[in-house]
Amino acid sequence: MRDLIDFWVGVQAWLFETLVSPVLFQFGLMAWYEPGYGAVEFVMLGVVQIAVIAIGMRYFERRWPLEKAGTDDGLIMVDRVYTVLNKLGVIPLAIFILTYPLVQEIELALRSWGYSPPRLERLLPWIGDNALASFLVYFVLYDFAAYWLHRGQHAFGWWWALHSLHHSQRRVTVWTDDRNHVIDDLLMTLALVLFSQFVGVQPGEYVTILMVGRLIESWSHANVNMSFGWLGDRLLVGPRFHRLHHALSTPADRHVQDHNFAPVFPIWDILFGTAIYDEKIRPTGVDDAAVDADNGRGWLVQQATVFGRFVQALIPRFRRRASAR
Amino acid sequence: MNRLSIAALAFSLVVSGAARADSVIVLNSDEASYSIVSRSARTEVVRLPVGREPHHLILSPDGKDVLIGSTATNELLVLDVKSGERKQVVKGILDPYHLAFSPDGKWFVTAAYRLDHVDIYHADGFRLAGRIFIDGLPSHMAFDAESKTVFVTLQQSGRVAAFDLATQALKWNMPVGNAPAGIVMLPDDKRLLVALTGEDRIVTVDPKDGSVKGSLQTGKGAHNFFPKGDGRHYFLSNRVEGVVSLIDTKDEPKVVGSVRIPGGPDCMDITPDGRELWVTQRFLRRVAIVDIDTMKVVGSVPVGKSPHGVFMMKSTATVTAGAGMPVRAASTAGDRK
Numbered sequence: 001m002r003d004l005i006d007f008w009v010g011v012q013a014w015l016f017e018t019l020v021s022p023v024l025f026q027f028g029l030m031a032w033y034e035p036g037y038g039a040v041e042f043v044m045l046g047v048v049q050i051a052v053i054a055i056g057m058r059y060f061e062r063r064w065p066l067e068k069a070g071t072d073d074g075l076i077m078v079d080r081v082y083t084v085l086n087k088l089g090v091i092p093l094a095i096f097i098l099t100y101p102l103v104q105e106i107e108l109a110l111r112s113w114g115y116s117p118p119r120l121e122r123l124l125p126w127i128g129d130n131a132l133a134s135f136l137v138y139f140v141l142y143d144f145a146a147y148w149l150h151r152g153q154h155a156f157g158w159w160w161a162l163h164s165l166h167h168s169q170r171r172v173t174v175w176t177d178d179r180n181h182v183i184d185d186l187l188m189t190l191a192l193v194l195f196s197q198f199v200g201v202q203p204g205e206y207v208t209i210l211m212v213g214r215l216i217e218s219w220s221h222a223n224v225n226m227s228f229g230w231l232g233d234r235l236l237v238g239p240r241f242h243r244l245h246h247a248l249s250t251p252a253d254r255h256v257q258d259h260n261f262a263p264v265f266p267i268w269d270i271l272f273g274t275a276i277y278d279e280k281i282r283p284t285g286v287d288d289a290a291v292d293a294d295n296g297r298g299w300l301v302q303q304a305t306v307f308g309r310f311v312q313a314l315i316p317r318f319r320r321r322a323s324a325r
Numbered sequence: 326m327n328r329l330s331i332a333a334l335a336f337s338l339v340v341s342g343a344a345r346a347d348s349v350i351v352l353n354s355d356e357a358s359y360s361i362v363s364r365s366a367r368t369e370v371v372r373l374p375v376g377r378e379p380h381h382l383i384l385s386p387d388g389k390d391v392l393i394g395s396t397a398t399n400e401l402l403v404l405d406v407k408s409g410e411r412k413q414v415v416k417g418i419l420d421p422y423h424l425a426f427s428p429d430g431k432w433f434v435t436a437a438y439r440l441d442h443v444d445i446y447h448a449d450g451f452r453l454a455g456r457i458f459i460d461g462l463p464s465h466m467a468f469d470a471e472s473k474t475v476f477v478t479l480q481q482s483g484r485v486a487a488f489d490l491a492t493q494a495l496k497w498n499m500p501v502g503n504a505p506a507g508i509v510m511l512p513d514d515k516r517l518l519v520a521l522t523g524e525d526r527i528v529t530v531d532p533k534d535g536s537v538k539g540s541l542q543t544g545k546g547a548h549n550f551f552p553k554g555d556g557r558h559y560f561l562s563n564r565v566e567g568v569v570s571l572i573d574t575k576d577e578p579k580v581v582g583s584v585r586i587p588g589g590p591d592c593m594d595i596t597p598d599g600r601e602l603w604v605t606q607r608f609l610r611r612v613a614i615v616d617i618d619t620m621k622v623v624g625s626v627p628v629g630k631s632p633h634g635v636f637m638m639k640s641t642a643t644v645t646a647g648a649g650m651p652v653r654a655a656s657t658a659g660d661r662k
Contacts, residue, residue, distance in 0.1 A: 002627055005610065013588050013608040017567065025545055025565050030504045030523045031462070031481060033546075033564070034631075037589075037608055112440050114399065114417060121357075121374050202377060204355045204630045 008044075016040045038203070039089065045211050046087030053083065053218050057174040066225040066239070066281065072171045072295075079175035081299045083218075086178040091185055099190045107197060120200060138201050139209050140265060145195040146213075147268040149188055150261045159187070161313040165306045167257065168294035170285040172246050176221040177214065181306045216264050221246075233277065234270065237262055240279075247282035256282070348409060348638045349594070349603060351612055352379040352393060353629025359393065360628040361409065364596060364637070367614065367624045376400050376414075381423050381592070381634040386430030386448060391636055394421030394435065401451075406638055415451055419444065423465050427472035432490045434475050436463040443477050443486075445493050455493030459486060465507050465549070469532060470514040476532065478505040478519060485519060485535055499535030501528055507549035511574050512556045518578065520547040520561060527561065529578060541578045544568045551593035551602070553617070560602060562590040569593070569604055571620065584620045586613050591632075597639045605632040 020036045023029075029036075085091050120137060121127050127134045153163035162184040169176050180188075196206050220242035228238050237260075245260040247253070259276045262268045269275035286292055290309070294302050348370070349362040357377045361370045376395025383392050385403075390412065393402040401415040401424070420437035426448055427434070433448040442458045461482030468475055474496060476487050483503055487496040503523030510517055510532065517530040520543075527547050529539040546565030553560060553571070558581070561570045569590055571582035588609030595602055595617070602615040606625075612632060614624035 006627070009588075009609050016608065017565075017587070017589075021565055025523070028503060028523055030546070033522075033589075034607075108440060111397070111399065111420060114419065125374075200377065202355065202357050 012037070012041050012044060015044070038207070039093070041207065042092065043089045045207065046089055049087050049211065049215055049218070050083065052215060053174050057219055057222055060224045060226065061174060061222055064225050066223050066243070067171070075169065075171045075295050076173050076175055078297070078299055078302065079169065079173065079179045082178040082180070083175050085299075086185075091182060092189070094182065095186050095189050098186060099193070103190070103193055103197075106194065135205060135208060138196075138199070138205055139212070141199050142192065142196060142201065142209050142213065143262065143264045144268060145192060146188075146263045147261055147272075149191055150263065151274075153184070153188075154258060154261070158310060158313040159184075161309040162187075162306060164286055164288070164291045164309070165294055165302060167246060167284075167286050168291045169246075170283070170292070170295055172221050172223060172243060172284045174218050174222045176246075177218045181303060181310070183307070183310065213264055220263075234266055237264055237266055241266060241277070243284065244276055244278070244282065246284040248285045249287045253282075349612075350382065350391065350393075350404075350409075350634075350636045350638060351605065351628045351632045352382060352634040353631065354378055354380050354607075354633040355631035356629050357395075358629050360632070362612065362626050362628065367626050369626060369628055372629055375402050379634070381421075382636050383424050383426065384636075386426050391638070392424065393634075394418070394424045396420050396422050396439070409638065418446075418451065423463075425466045425468070425475075427468050427475070427490060428470060429472040431472060432475070434466055434490075436466055436477055438462055438464050438480075443475070443488065445475070445488070445490060457488060457493055457495070459498075464505075467508045467510040467517060469510060474532070476508055476510070476517055478508050480504050480506055480522065483523070485517070485530060487532070487535065497535040499530075499537075501530055501535070501537055502526070507547075507561070509550040509552070509559060516574075518550060518559065518572075518574070520549060522546050522548045522564065525563070525566070527572070527578070539577060541572070541580065543570045543572070543580055544583075548590075549592060551595070554595060554599055560593055562586070562593060562604065564589045564591065564607075569602070569615065582620045584615050584622060586615070586622065592634050594635045594637045596637060603635050603637070605635050607631050607633065 016037050020040060024032055024036055127137055153159045162181045165181050166179050169179055220237045220239055222239045224239045227233055227240060228236060233241055241260050245257055247256045249256050259274050260269055261274055266275060347364045349364050351360040351362055353360060357375060358372045359375050359379060360372050363370050375393055376398030378397040379393050379395045381394055385392060389406055391404045391406050399417060399419050401418050401421060403412045405412055418435060420440040421435040422438035423436040425434050431448055433446040433451060435444045441460055442456050443463050444456050445454045446452060447454055461479030461484060463477045464480045465478045466475055473490060474487050475490055476485055478485050483505060484498055484500050485505060486498040489496055501519050502521040504521060505519045506522045507520040508517055517532050518527050519530050520527050525545045526540050526542045528537045531538050543561055544563030544566030546563050547561060548564045549562045551560045557573060557575050559572045559574060561572055563570060567585060567587045569584050569586050570580045572578050573581045586604050586606060588606035590604045591607050593602055593604050600617055602617050604613045604615060606613055610628060610630055612626045612628055612635060613622050616623045
């Protein structure tokens, strides 16, 4: 294990000291020295994730596909663009630049008032002695927050306008997880970072949670006819469970997408009554012509179009507020 | 070393007081933990939890305790310096990024790096005497020999500020260069050395008025000092260059030795026998061991993520250095001559 860590940080340090550090030094950006090193790790983790998806997960999709290859296969290409932009840090960097001042202000304001984030190790000291237990506890907490945020994405019209881009894909595959509008990504990142700080997740733990969580989420979108077994499907979100959340609604099944929200642990859906387990294979997408039109568009056009939907969803609310005054 | 021998070593360290004096504390700033490393076996014995983002640690004036500052949880963890036993947690110390006692042991000062203030406490009971808000990321500290003034580097604004400890009044605030970090008062009490992390040099500053009197090229990212213990030589970590320089401060400072330490070398400490310099390698999750006579790396110990502060546990230590770093009693006595 230590050899692996040495190899990993060796590559990270070499990349940082060769490519990033000289630039930061040259332009007087030494305040970003440590974050810059973390950013290199983020990109490296992204490369690993892309490799796991492209080589590992795609093997299962080719070997045991749920939906056979068809005329809609070209729709997958744009999802690959989303994945590369996200995993290699282009979108996260933009989000970081936008959210950092706000997150920083909130954190510093709280700290200057003497508030220090709780650390679960104080309540449960045994966690501190076991790195795996500590990771799992924080991972479960993180997933709990992500579950409720996901419900929010479906509950509020303006948020659904953004999130509908993710659901509009008719060919859901391992590449679909990153198909999100940048504002949607921004809101989710902001909320999850603040939540993580509030419960005391360490920066190193946050990166690991993000890495493992996003890989599981990529897998849960896989076009694979596989099951973890009765118990396994109740412990971890798999492709069948999550595919139902992407199912195209029908008159008989109008609210099918209001189920199976959990990103990683289905326990939240089971506890809060939103879980459905069945073997029925359904087509995916959104039963709304305007949203379905996202299919076939490129990254930029999708972003612009969905932003228009988002504004339209917000404006009536503003008008109502204005008229109420 | 296999698991069984590590377990045996850990057990022996737990039961043996003598072995505890053989221990080194390393703060893993990115994972809320500190490592206990065996100096003789050069291996991590155990990793223990501490508050979030621990960066620096300091020996108490009576030499009995070592204090670890956890910046994000606003607290100090107090450990017994001989046994390593946890004695107490001092709450309400805001953002204790860097921490230091004045040479007379009466004042305890913290630099709140992210919250932009310097806090001056009465060391007895950690009673806050004054909080000075100052822009520019206050980072490292040094004191004059009489314990009247604390000098603080302001990393973002490129300045050094001097504060009167008793009144907490600003004496001066002067530009010195790009991203000043480590600062040390030389034994003559007439020269401050300041490391410029945004440049490749250190500057000599007059403690009376903050004027820059001289400059010495060392390496990119000049960052932190540690006294060799002879009252004359100082080690300097150059983070971007990946080099630790040895500087002779007699007359005009000059570089008299260097050793390549990759991975963003940062804080340092010296073994009680004065033979080894231990240097944290922030990016490599290791501590490098340098033979001081030959200035060659002779060992490397894996620890946790982003190791920052390092401290040799030793039973003979009695006082602290002005630069905010714990040192051996012998070396400090030498520096104060």
